Amino acid sequence: MSQPRPASDRRAEAPAPRRRRPASLIFEPPEAVADPEHFFDLESMEDPHELLRRSTELALAFRVAADRATEYQAMAAAQLADPRRFDRMPLPALAEQADWSEDYAQKMIEFGRGLLRDGGTHIGDAD
Template sequence: MPDRHSPVSGQSGQHVPSGPTEPAVPGPGTPVRRLRPAHLLFEPQASEPEPERFFDLEAIEDPSELLRRATELTLAFRAAAERATDFQAIAAAQLADTRRFDALSPAEIADQADWTPDYAARMVEYGQTLLKQQAVGEH
């Protein structure tokens, strides 16, 4: 067994700190020791999949409470969907902006978003309206 205070050489032949007399944090010129990951000796057990749950609605037994909570979630999802649609429209308007050197046509936007070209054109118009409203609100 090597002496605690004697220098130990690593695989590269460089000095590797071995005891408490060495600084804990390597300084300039101190070689950095790289730790290797340990080899797995076994395969981790696959845990059984948890039953699918939807905001714990399955656990609510009172029909009035279930209706209240489900309605609350429905309204929240509708609001989130409307907000996401607004962001889609803004992005479509920005992509179609002719001041951009890489402006896209409504057909190209439709391809990217999996829309019809007519819907993409309407989203571009809606996005332009939202951008104008934002600009007015900033002033």
């Protein structure tokens, strides 16, 4: 599924880019997060076949998770921008909160409206 992408010049517009901490992954033990070299025990694997299998498995899982998260972002953006809401969020505020350009925010709103119209049926369809 092709997703809208942020405008490449968005970073040039911003006075100072915000640094976001990556979300912690709930299945990594806390001691693993404290060690910057630790990544799902991949660093301790010696068999390259097993390393390739496991790292590929993780990469695919992260792609699916990223696609699902993007769909949820789009649905939330569509809901927040809904003109029927008394607390509708203006496009510039929505774009700023999500760290998107306004053009990208508009595309995400449209994408989200489509998902909501379809009942969110795209979520989880990658299986």
